[in-house]
Amino acid sequence: MVNKLEIDGLTHTFGGQNNVHVLDDLSLSVAEGEFVTLLGPSGSGKSTIFNLIGGLFKPDQGDIFIEGERVNGQRGHISYLPQQDSLLPWRTIEDNVVLVQEITGKVDKAAAREWLERAGLGGYGASYPDVLSGGMRQRVAFIRSLLSPQELMLLDEPFGALDELTRLDMQDWLLKIWEMDRRSVLFITHSIEEALYMSDRILILSDKPARIVREIEVPFARPRHHDITLDNTFNQLKREIYQMLKVGNQND
Amino acid sequence: MRRLSSWRLGPPIMAILLILVIWQICVSLFDMPAWMLPSPVQIIQEGIAIYPRLLGHTLSTIQIALGGFAIGVSVGILLAVALHLVPQVRQSVYPLMVLSQNIPIIALAPLLVLWFGFGDLPKILIITLVCFFPVAVSLIDGFRQTSPTLKNYMQMIGASRRQIFFKLEWPSALPYFFSGLKISATYSVMGAVIAEWLGAQEGLGVFMTLASSAFRTDQVFVAIFVIMAISLILFGFILLLEKWLVPWDTDQKEAHKDGE
Ligand SMILES: Nc1ncnc2c1ncn2[C@@H]1O[C@H](COP(=O)(O)OP(=O)(O)OP(=O)(O)O)[C@@H](O)[C@H]1O
Ligand SMILES: [Mg+2]
Numbered sequence: 001m002v003n004k005l006e007i008d009g010l011t012h013t014f015g016g017q018n019n020v021h022v023l024d025d026l027s028l029s030v031a032e033g034e035f036v037t038l039l040g041p042s043g044s045g046k047s048t049i050f051n052l053i054g055g056l057f058k059p060d061q062g063d064i065f066i067e068g069e070r071v072n073g074q075r076g077h078i079s080y081l082p083q084q085d086s087l088l089p090w091r092t093i094e095d096n097v098v099l100v101q102e103i104t105g106k107v108d109k110a111a112a113r114e115w116l117e118r119a120g121l122g123g124y125g126a127s128y129p130d131v132l133s134g135g136m137r138q139r140v141a142f143i144r145s146l147l148s149p150q151e152l153m154l155l156d157e158p159f160g161a162l163d164e165l166t167r168l169d170m171q172d173w174l175l176k177i178w179e180m181d182r183r184s185v186l187f188i189t190h191s192i193e194e195a196l197y198m199s200d201r202i203l204i205l206s207d208k209p210a211r212i213v214r215e216i217e218v219p220f221a222r223p224r225h226h227d228i229t230l231d232n233t234f235n236q237l238k239r240e241i242y243q244m245l246k247v248g249n250q251n252d
Numbered sequence: 253m254r255r256l257s258s259w260r261l262g263p264p265i266m267a268i269l270l271i272l273v274i275w276q277i278c279v280s281l282f283d284m285p286a287w288m289l290p291s292p293v294q295i296i297q298e299g300i301a302i303y304p305r306l307l308g309h310t311l312s313t314i315q316i317a318l319g320g321f322a323i324g325v326s327v328g329i330l331l332a333v334a335l336h337l338v339p340q341v342r343q344s345v346y347p348l349m350v351l352s353q354n355i356p357i358i359a360l361a362p363l364l365v366l367w368f369g370f371g372d373l374p375k376i377l378i379i380t381l382v383c384f385f386p387v388a389v390s391l392i393d394g395f396r397q398t399s400p401t402l403k404n405y406m407q408m409i410g411a412s413r414r415q416i417f418f419k420l421e422w423p424s425a426l427p428y429f430f431s432g433l434k435i436s437a438t439y440s441v442m443g444a445v446i447a448e449w450l451g452a453q454e455g456l457g458v459f460m461t462l463a464s465s466a467f468r469t470d471q472v473f474v475a476i477f478v479i480m481a482i483s484l485i486l487f488g489f490i491l492l493l494e495k496w497l498v499p500w501d502t503d504q505k506e507a508h509k510d511g512e
Contacts, residue, residue, distance in 0.1 A: 054408035076410020086405045090423045090500045102419070103411045128500045148409065 002068040004152050004184035005030040005053070010062035012048060022048045023059070024209035030152070033182040037195040040205030041245065046188045047083060049210070050154045053186075054078050066152060076104070079148040081141050083156040083188075087129040093140055094125040100148035108147070115143045119177065135166040142174060146183070155187045159194070171197055172226065179223055192241050196234060197224065204244055214244060290470040295477065298470040310478055312454040313444050316372055317482070320379020321440035325433065327380060328387030335388075336395040337417070346392075353385050357443075361450035375447035382443045383436040390432030394425025427501045430494045437486045441479060 005028075012023040022045035030036045038046050052059050053066075055075040063070055066077045079100070087096045097112040116125055119139050129137055138158050145153055158174070159167045171194060178185065189195050195202045202216040216237065220228050228234050272292045278284075279291040286294055299306070331349070335342040357378060364374035398421045406416045448457025456475050463471035 051404075051408070056404065056407055075407060078408070080405070080408045082401065082405050082408070084401045086402060088402065088420070088423070090426070090498070099419070100409050103406075103409055103415055130500070 001032060003029040003065075004032050004034070004067060005186065006065040006068075007049075007053070008063045008065070010049070010052065010059050010064070012045075012052065012059045012061075021209045023052075024211055026062070026210060026212060028203055028212060030184050030186050032184055035178070035185045035187065035198060035200045037187045037189060037199035037202045038205060039189060039192065039195045039202050039241070039245075040210060041207050042190060043208065044205050045208050045210040046205065047156055050080070050156050050186075050188070053154060054080055077150055077152070079145040079150040079153045079183075081138075081145045081153070081155045081158050083160060085134075085137060085161075086141055087137055087144075089129055092126050092128060093121065093132070096129065096140060097144045097147060100144055104149055106149075112143075112147060115147060116140075118180075119143050119173075133166075135162055135170055138162065138170065139173065142177070146177065146181075151183055153183050153185045155185060157188050157190070160189075167191075167194070168226065174198070175222075175224060192238050192245075193229060195241075196237055197226070197229060202241070204241060216241065287467045287469050290473060294470050295473045299474040299477070302471065302474065306459065306474065306478065309454055309456050309459045309475075310482070313441075313448065313456040313479075314482060316375045316447070316455070317379065317440045317444035317486075319372070320376045320443060321383050321436060321486075323376060324380040324383025324440065325387050325436060328384035328432070328436070329391065329429075331384065332388045332391035332395070335392055336421070342392075349385065349388060352381065355381070357382070357446060358450065361447060365451040370451060370453065375444065375452065378447040379440050379443040382439045386435035386439065387429065387432040390428045390435075391425055394428025395421050397428070398424045426498050430490065430498060433490055433494075434487060437490055438483050441483045441486065445479060 007026065007028050010023050010026040012021075014020040014022060026049070028036070028038075038049065040046055051057065053064055053071075055071065055073050055077070058073040064072055071077050087093075088099065091099065093116065094109065094112055097116065098107050098109060101107045101112075113122075113125060116122055119142075121136065121139060121143075124132065124136070124140075129140070132140065138161075142155075142158060145155070159170050162170060175198060187195075187198060189198075196218055199218050202218060203212050204214045204216070205211070206213045218237070219233060220231075276291050276293060279289060284291075290298070331345075335345055360381075361374065361378060364377055368374045368377070402420055402424070403416065406420050411419065444455070445457040445460070448455035449461055450457075452458050456479055460472055460475045463469075463475065
């Protein structure tokens with residue numbers, strides 16, 4: 001079967017006076033229904049990979065295939081949750097959730113309401129984003145990407161700005177919602193635990209220029225529960241990844 | 253009710269009343285002659301006396317002020333959108349826009365009358381000239397302040413240029429637009445009076461010229477009060493419109509105020 005996402009030999013340098021070589025011959029793939037995480041140090045080029053997949057600009061070299069079709073520099077093929085807060089302040093929660101549908105053509109307000117209900121945000125449809133907490137806003141943003149018709153989801157550190165407790169909550173919440181209709185996900189984080197808890201597979205990136213240093217299959221069955229963070233294998237893997245990231249940084 | 257309490261009409265009304273009272277006391281204390289400075293009571297009495305004659309002038313002024321305001325605002329919006337969507341044009345036209353504000357109205361008005369006669373057209377042109385600028389400048393700034401993060405996001409999800417404009421740039425510039433609109437509104441009434449002053453048959457400007465050359469200072473003040481009232485009403489109307497069209501921004505401001 002053809003992969004949902006296939007990246008082949010991606011290389012990119014940002015021009016300007018201080019040429020930043022961000023990506024170097026990077027290849028990866030995401031299978032249908034798979035949850036893959038990119039784990040790497042800050043500034044290693046993770047968001048750049050997303051921007052390239054989303055077609056914001058073209059890579060210097062390499063190809064991006066979505067469902068077998070080459071999409072270099074083409075927009076609108078992905079569902080996306082950006083790193084920064086991205087709800088439009090002048091839209092109510094419900095109108096924010098259907099934004100992507102407006103862009104792609106078919107608005108389904110009933111589905112929007114149903115998902116908000118399921119996400120525990122039923123009472124907030126008519127509110128503006130500024131009355132919601134950071135965690136709630138990210139839930140709304142996630143529902144919004146879930147409701148967009150593209151099947152590949154790119155989630156860029158959705159919980160990066162949240163406090164630790166909210167973060168743990170949100171991980172469970174996102175997994176629960178994701179289980180309801182397993183989409184293919186490419187997820188970015190720099191929390192090792194989060195990567196282990198959430199993903200089927202983890203790709204560890206080096207500092208820039210980013211290459212994939214190692215790939216780790218996460219062996220835990222789904223649906224998952226936070227108990228696994230106490231498991232020996234979990235902690236073993238955590239230590240391994242930690243060492244790898246440390247070594248990667250020392251080579252700098 | 254946040255909406256009502258936030259109007260806070262009380263303090264400004266108290267301030268105005270206080271000024272009027274002090275004014276009244278000073279006039280009687282120093283025994284001012286009415287042609288130098290009439291007292292508020294005299295002004296109000298005069299206003300009631302000349303009300304029928306004043307009404308025609310007032311309506312005429314309101315009419316051209318609103319006409320010029322509407323045209324000026326439309327021109328401002330069109331210019332801002334054009335300059336925003338075609339950045340190459342912006343560099344050449346923006347300086348011209350600024351220059352247009354340096355034309356002395358006093359010199360321009362007689363010329364316009366010469367070219368277009370004593371009808372409404374020259375007056376409306378003058379008001380348009382002063383009204384389009386605040387709207388255009390604030391809108392252009394608003395467009396440029398659009399959050400780059402949100403713009404990136406819109407592009408990533410595949411929004412077209414048109415969708416980005418209508419779903420992102422326009423709404424995010426709306427609060428700026430209203431700032432410009434409020435300035436233009438006050439300019440429009442002033443612009444109307446000045447335009448009438450410099451050549452017209454009717455209007456508060458004409459009324460004021462006549463009153464002042466007849467040393468009817470009380471009538472001059474009546475006209476000033478009427479002009480202030482028109483400006484205030486127009487301004488209030490725009491505030492209401494803003495509350496209605498920009499609920500996210502105004503609500504937030506109120507929330508901050510309530511927190512104080
Ligand atoms: N448009 C751009 N122009 C120039 N340099 C850029 C641009 N975007 C990113 N960079 C640079 O590329 C590098 C990688 O940035 P990127 O945002 O991809 O990192 P990241 O891994 O997502 O970091 P973080 O974990 O902090 O979000 C950084 O050094 C950044 O300064
Ligand atoms: Mg990033």
